[in-house]
Amino acid sequence: MRKRRSTQADVAALAHVSPAIVSLVINGHMDGNVRISAQTRQRVWDAIRELGYVANPVARKLAGSQNRLLGVFTYQAIFPLEYHDFYYPFLIGIEEEAQAQDYDLLLFTRPTTNGKRSIYKEGINSLQMADGALLLGVYQGPDEITQLMQEGYPFVYVGRRDIPGMNIPYVAADYVAATVQVVEYMHSLGHRRIAYLSKQDRIPYEAHYDRQSGYLLAHQRLEMVLDERLLIACDLEAITPALLQQYLSLGVTALLFEDISYAHKLLNVTKQMGMSVPHDLSFALLGDPLNETQHLTGMTGFSIPRREMGKEAVHLLINLLQGNNSLKGQQLTLPCTFMKGNTVMPPTHL
Amino acid sequence: MRKRRSTQADVAALAHVSPAIVSLVINGHMDGNVRISAQTRQRVWDAIRELGYVANPVARKLAGSQNRLLGVFTYQAIFPLEYHDFYYPFLIGIEEEAQAQDYDLLLFTRPTTNGKRSIYKEGINSLQMADGALLLGVYQGPDEITQLMQEGYPFVYVGRRDIPGMNIPYVAADYVAATVQVVEYMHSLGHRRIAYLSKQDRIPYEAHYDRQSGYLLAHQRLEMVLDERLLIACDLEAITPALLQQYLSLGVTALLFEDISYAHKLLNVTKQMGMSVPHDLSFALLGDPLNETQHLTGMTGFSIPRREMGKEAVHLLINLLQGNNSLKGQQLTLPCTFMKGNTVMPPTHL
DNA sequence: CTGAAAGCGCTTACAG
DNA sequence: CTGAAAGCGCTTACAG
Numbered sequence: 001m002r003k004r005r006s007t008q009a010d011v012a013a014l015a016h017v018s019p020a021i022v023s024l025v026i027n028g029h030m031d032g033n034v035r036i037s038a039q040t041r042q043r044v045w046d047a048i049r050e051l052g053y054v055a056n057p058v059a060r061k062l063a064g065s066q067n068r069l070l071g072v073f074t075y076q077a078i079f080p081l082e083y084h085d086f087y088y089p090f091l092i093g094i095e096e097e098a099q100a101q102d103y104d105l106l107l108f109t110r111p112t113t114n115g116k117r118s119i120y121k122e123g124i125n126s127l128q129m130a131d132g133a134l135l136l137g138v139y140q141g142p143d144e145i146t147q148l149m150q151e152g153y154p155f156v157y158v159g160r161r162d163i164p165g166m167n168i169p170y171v172a173a174d175y176v177a178a179t180v181q182v183v184e185y186m187h188s189l190g191h192r193r194i195a196y197l198s199k200q201d202r203i204p205y206e207a208h209y210d211r212q213s214g215y216l217l218a219h220q221r222l223e224m225v226l227d228e229r230l231l232i233a234c235d236l237e238a239i240t241p242a243l244l245q246q247y248l249s250l251g252v253t254a255l256l257f258e259d260i261s262y263a264h265k266l267l268n269v270t271k272q273m274g275m276s277v278p279h280d281l282s283f284a285l286l287g288d289p290l291n292e293t294q295h296l297t298g299m300t301g302f303s304i305p306r307r308e309m310g311k312e313a314v315h316l317l318i319n320l321l322q323g324n325n326s327l328k329g330q331q332l333t334l335p336c337t338f339m340k341g342n343t344v345m346p347p348t349h350l
Numbered sequence: 351m352r353k354r355r356s357t358q359a360d361v362a363a364l365a366h367v368s369p370a371i372v373s374l375v376i377n378g379h380m381d382g383n384v385r386i387s388a389q390t391r392q393r394v395w396d397a398i399r400e401l402g403y404v405a406n407p408v409a410r411k412l413a414g415s416q417n418r419l420l421g422v423f424t425y426q427a428i429f430p431l432e433y434h435d436f437y438y439p440f441l442i443g444i445e446e447e448a449q450a451q452d453y454d455l456l457l458f459t460r461p462t463t464n465g466k467r468s469i470y471k472e473g474i475n476s477l478q479m480a481d482g483a484l485l486l487g488v489y490q491g492p493d494e495i496t497q498l499m500q501e502g503y504p505f506v507y508v509g510r511r512d513i514p515g516m517n518i519p520y521v522a523a524d525y526v527a528a529t530v531q532v533v534e535y536m537h538s539l540g541h542r543r544i545a546y547l548s549k550q551d552r553i554p555y556e557a558h559y560d561r562q563s564g565y566l567l568a569h570q571r572l573e574m575v576l577d578e579r580l581l582i583a584c585d586l587e588a589i590t591p592a593l594l595q596q597y598l599s600l601g602v603t604a605l606l607f608e609d610i611s612y613a614h615k616l617l618n619v620t621k622q623m624g625m626s627v628p629h630d631l632s633f634a635l636l637g638d639p640l641n642e643t644q645h646l647t648g649m650t651g652f653s654i655p656r657r658e659m660g661k662e663a664v665h666l667l668i669n670l671l672q673g674n675n676s677l678k679g680q681q682l683t684l685p686c687t688f689m690k691g692n693t694v695m696p697p698t699h700l
Numbered sequence: 701c702t703g704a705a706a707g708c709g710c711t712t713a714c715a716g
Numbered sequence: 717c718t719g720a721a722a723g724c725g726c727t728t729a730c731a732g
Binding site for chain 4: 701702703704705706707708709710711712713714715716
Binding site for chain 2: 077079099104
């Protein structure tokens with residue numbers, strides 16, 4: 001049995017003023033030419049207290065025509081166990097900045113099309129519920145994003161998204177520079193033949209291209225010979241002693257990969273071959289070793305400024321909402337931090 | 351340049367019907383005497399699609415219906431680094447069940463009173479934006495919860511909350527039984543004098559009382575002598591070799607505490623005293639050792655079914671929203687799982 | 701079967 | 717300095 005809440009009108013009646021006055025008093029609008037006598041104020045506050053009046057935030061938002069709601073959308077569950085350590089810092093940053101800027105967060109968790117999440121449900125943009133949205137996580141191809149852009153819905157992608165002809169707002173990590181740094185580090189220790197393993201059959205996407213660019217760029221800068229055979233597209237299962245042997249015979253002394261699962265697999269395979277890491281072969285992850293690798297601490301790689309990225313994405317989105325549409329600054333790239341680790345040492349088999 | 355969001359009126363105009371019809375079509379009200387021709391429906395849906403119309407949840411809520419939004423409220427940040435491992439499983443459960451039941455999640459992150467979060471801001475219940483809410487985390491005393499109950503706002507607390515005269519819906523972990531189990535385990539190994547250290551100056555709260563009840567209950571069941579001197583209220587700083595020595599001289603062979611920080615402190619102190627755990631003194635945590643204790647793996651304690659609790663809380667809340675107000679089943683207590691660990695062994699100093 | 705209207709509880713110009 | 721009114725975008729009786 002919910003008792004009816006008292007409303008602004010009740011207060012107004014009790015205080016013998018119009019509802020508008022109540023609103024003004026509550027919101028402290030004593031600015032400009034709106035001036036309300038101290039006496040009236042007092043009457044209003046007394047009435048409010050007597051009735052235990054509390055403004056209805058929903059009505060408030062409707063009248064104010066903005067709901068201070070920022071959407072957060074991911075194609076998969078936002079809180080999956082597998083990506084625990086990966087997503088978390090983004091969320092920390094997002095929450096921090098949302099709180100600082102006085103926005104609430106709307107998490108889109110409702111399945112839309114046949115049990116899966118998608119932005120558009122029967123052609124309708126379900127994000128509309130929020131003022132704007134942050135998109136993060138797995139990339140599903142450009143379709144929905146393109147539509148979102150065309151529609152003019154304000155959003156920011158966490159991670160670089162590049163669709164030709166479009167200026168997609170994003171906050172990304174600088175994988176190019178970070179990769180260059182890893183290669184340079186290896187080079188400085190004496191490595192000259194560095195192989196780069198990557199997944200074969202995934203949707204090609206920006207984060208991969210950027211690392212590859214970094215790899216190429218570093219070779220150019222360091223005047224290392226670029227051997228295309230060292231750019232290896234192979235899935236996890238394809239990694240065998242035979243394969244590895246083949247690359248070793250090409251003079252490879254160090255390995256680069258994008259996913260931590262490769263480290264585990266490679267560790268197994270090298271062990272089978274009687275080799276030890278990094279003594280016989282150096283490794284580096286072109287990504288964040290995180291803490292998840294309990295069996296593999298001290299991996300050489302780089303840390304991704306995920307928390308910062310979350311904060312900046314919120315910041316950028318709010319700018320967008322406020323109509324700061326200058327194309328400049330809609331795309332932000334933050335630097336990664338090189339992590340020396342202990343899986344790289346000078347090559348011994350030269 | 352944001353184009354204006356299209357509204358129900360726009361759709362109505364395009365479809366050549368009245369706004370009311372649009373509302374009825376969207377909400378699928380084909381029940382009762384409201385019958386709308388398939389043709390009209392089609393026109394409405396076409397218009398909706400063409401305009402990309404999505405109902406404004408705020409307006410919807412104001413007009414008196416639900417918007418399939420479940421609030422999540424915590425007094426502190428939801429995603430703090432310190433409570434990373436603690437909160438996460440709750441959120442996983444909450445998201446899972448929300449998704450399964452087709453609800454979105456609204457995270458309240460807006461600071462309300464002077465930079466801090468509170469449910470009521472100047473008397474305003476900010477949770478109103480959502481159909482109902484899940485409350486979790488640190489307890490701030492009964493005030494706001496009492497108000498929430500009186501107001502009739504639907505919510506479920508994750509964790510037991512007991513306010514005299516009120517039937518607060520919650521989903522809790524069974525700390526009583528779990529504590530009994532820990533004491534029984536110690537007893538079975540030969541411990542007869544088990545001290546219980548707890549913080550001194552915190553707000554007394556249910557989770558603490560429940561553990562204490564378990565401690566007392568176990569003593570009763572096992573016919574152990576209850577020595578009140580073994581119920582020790584002391585803060586972390588108060589733990590010194592002198593203090594510990596004092597309890598050892600009372601014949602204490604095992605220690606219980608509620609917070610992992612006590613384990614670290616006690617480990618230091620015992621080390622100073624030249625004792626080793628568990629050989630000279632057994633330890634158990636009346637809580638979840640989690641994984642956070644990298645320096646302290648294998649702590650004896652119990653795991654809290656956090657993910658399940660999250661799921662059940664959502665389930666219960668939705669029940670409440672649907673008007674299932676039977677008092678029964680509004681309070682759910684889930685069992686914990688004893689974790690044997692390796693910080694308890696038979697007492698040697700007898 | 702469908703339309704016109706009132707109302708949800710606020711805020712914000714706009715008049716006095 | 718204060719009041720009357722329109723409007724935010726919906727839903728739900730109530731008439732036809």
